Amino acid sequence: MTDNDYTACHKREIMAVHDAMDVLSGKWKISIISSICYYNKRRFSDILNDVNGISNKMLSKELKELEMNLLIKRIVLDSQPVTVQYQLTEYGRSLQTIINSLTDWGLEHRRVIAGKPTEAVL
Amino acid sequence: MTDNDYTACHKREIMAVHDAMDVLSGKWKISIISSICYYNKRRFSDILNDVNGISNKMLSKELKELEMNLLIKRIVLDSQPVTVQYQLTEYGRSLQTIINSLTDWGLEHRRVIAGKPTEAVL
């Protein structure tokens, strides 16, 4: 993008971003995907713990939506009591680039807004 | 990330993602940023037109939030009637990578869910 405003049409790109957000929007969805992505396999209660502030209701709901969108899969192990693993699908793994960009930016951003040291809540 | 689940702690990364989403979450915020980003400078009514389905109220509100977070700046030209340009700040431009990832993924995603041809609404 140059500084002079030549008027190409970018509606296609903007709509692509909107499409992506259709599936990813929600206060928690991206954090949930990150959790599953970073750990490869992750259980319900672990995600509940990873994602700061989420309630089990919301986690349950958003996991279901992500599953419907074929981004994650649910694997039930017949242990006692039952164990459920969540995992990214092949398709879901295509989000890795986005997750990485967001992670990088988030780490930088935390530094910029200051007073929010990374180590504090660890 | 390997297939065997060695248990490193990724809370730092997951929280970074959450931090990023703090600033970027909302049904429209990322689309708005994309619009401004792709056109470099963009006026209120143009963004209103770029972002499919947004109302002026929401646009106004989210622009204000983005400005508060120092991601965009508002430039008033004293024309008649008044013209307002929105532009990414230096800091805001650091989001470019994220926007690009989302655009790429969105274009791919549109292909995957099918029945939503890119050209239709152009």
Place this chain on the structure above:
DNA sequence: CGGCATCCTTCTGGATACTG
């Protein structure tokens, strides 16, 4: 043109309790 104010409906999401 670029908003803000108001009204009103829908959706979000927390707290809590309960189930297999």
Place this chain on the structure above:
DNA sequence: CAGTATCCAGAAGGATGCCG
């Protein structure tokens, strides 16, 4: 453990009209 069910407050967000 991994959810589901219910209740309910508050936020999100659309429609419309007004203003400098």
